Amino acid sequence: QSALTQPRSVSGSPGQSVTISCTGTSSDVGGYSYVSWYQQHPGNTPKLMIYDVSKRPSGVPDRFSGSKSGNTASLTISGLQAEDEADYYCCSYAGSLYVFGTGTKVTVL
Amino acid sequence: EVQLVESGGGLVKPGESLRLSCAASGLSISNAWMTWVRQAPGKGLEFVGRIKSKSDGGTADYAAPVKGSFSISRDDSKNTLYLQMNSLKTEDTAVYYCTTVTSGRFNYWGQGTLVTVSS
Numbered sequence: 001q002s003a004l005t006q007p008r009s010v011s012g013s014p015g016q017s018v019t020i021s022c023t024g025t026s027s028d029v030g031g032y033s034y035v036s037w038y039q040q041h042p043g044n045t046p047k048l049m050i051y052d053v054s055k056r057p058s059g060v061p062d063r064f065s066g067s068k069s070g071n072t073a074s075l076t077i078s079g080l081q082a083e084d085e086a087d088y089y090c091c092s093y094a095g096s097l098y099v100f101g102t103g104t105k106v107t108v109l
Numbered sequence: 110e111v112q113l114v115e116s117g118g119g120l121v122k123p124g125e126s127l128r129l130s131c132a133a134s135g136l137s138i139s140n141a142w143m144t145w146v147r148q149a150p151g152k153g154l155e156f157v158g159r160i161k162s163k164s165d166g167g168t169a170d171y172a173a174p175v176k177g178s179f180s181i182s183r184d185d186s187k188n189t190l191y192l193q194m195n196s197l198k199t200e201d202t203a204v205y206y207c208t209t210v211t212s213g214r215f216n217y218w219g220q221g222t223l224v225t226v227s228s
Binding site: 001003032033034035036038040045046047048051052057087089091092093096097098099100101102103 | 144146153154155156159170171172173206210212213214215216218219220221
């Protein structure tokens with residue numbers, strides 16, 4: 001199972017929106033609605049931000065949203081804030097196993 | 110408050126074995142599906158393996174890079190998850206996290222334990 005493909009980095013100014021793509025195949029992203037996203041600040045444990053493609057756990061700001069089209073999932077951060085600067089990973093169920101994305105560094109300019 | 114605490118990491122030589130533990134508190138793991146996820150230094154997250162709850166069969170599945178050398182087990186009476194790692198290679202060097210997994214989401218994570226494989 002190959003890692004899902006994410007852009008290495010994206011950036012935006014405070015208040016702007018950024019979108020991170022996560023491209024897989026019909027055996028993972030395209031085949032299931034179990035896509036999740038994780039935020040990881042340096043030295044910290046990953047934190048669940050989105051699950052089941054577009055659902056937010058309680059406590060996650062509504063400026064984080066998820067979607068999926070075909071074999072590509074996306075995470076959008078609207079109204080970018082300084083604390084959103086972190087690494088982001090997508091993850092998909094792949095039929096008894098899971099596969100993570102390559103990771104994207106979000107920089108707030 | 111749910112806590113997962115990993116232990117057992119350390120420095121080992123290539124070819125050696127190591128067993129990691131993950132002690133849970135604030136939840137009973139008996140009904141939980143559990144996973145191990147690792148992160149090599151400066152790299153991304155990598156799924157290692159998952160074990161189902163005993164009521165769902167208790168079977169484990171593994172990612173290709175560790176299949177045949179790593180083994181996940183659980184002791185629900187001790188509320189503890191294990192990862193037995195045999196024939197370790199330098200590329201197994203990573204922080205190892207245990208997590209709960211529910212319907213495709215990794216909701217609770219431990220703080221991780223570092224395993225370094227080096228001669």
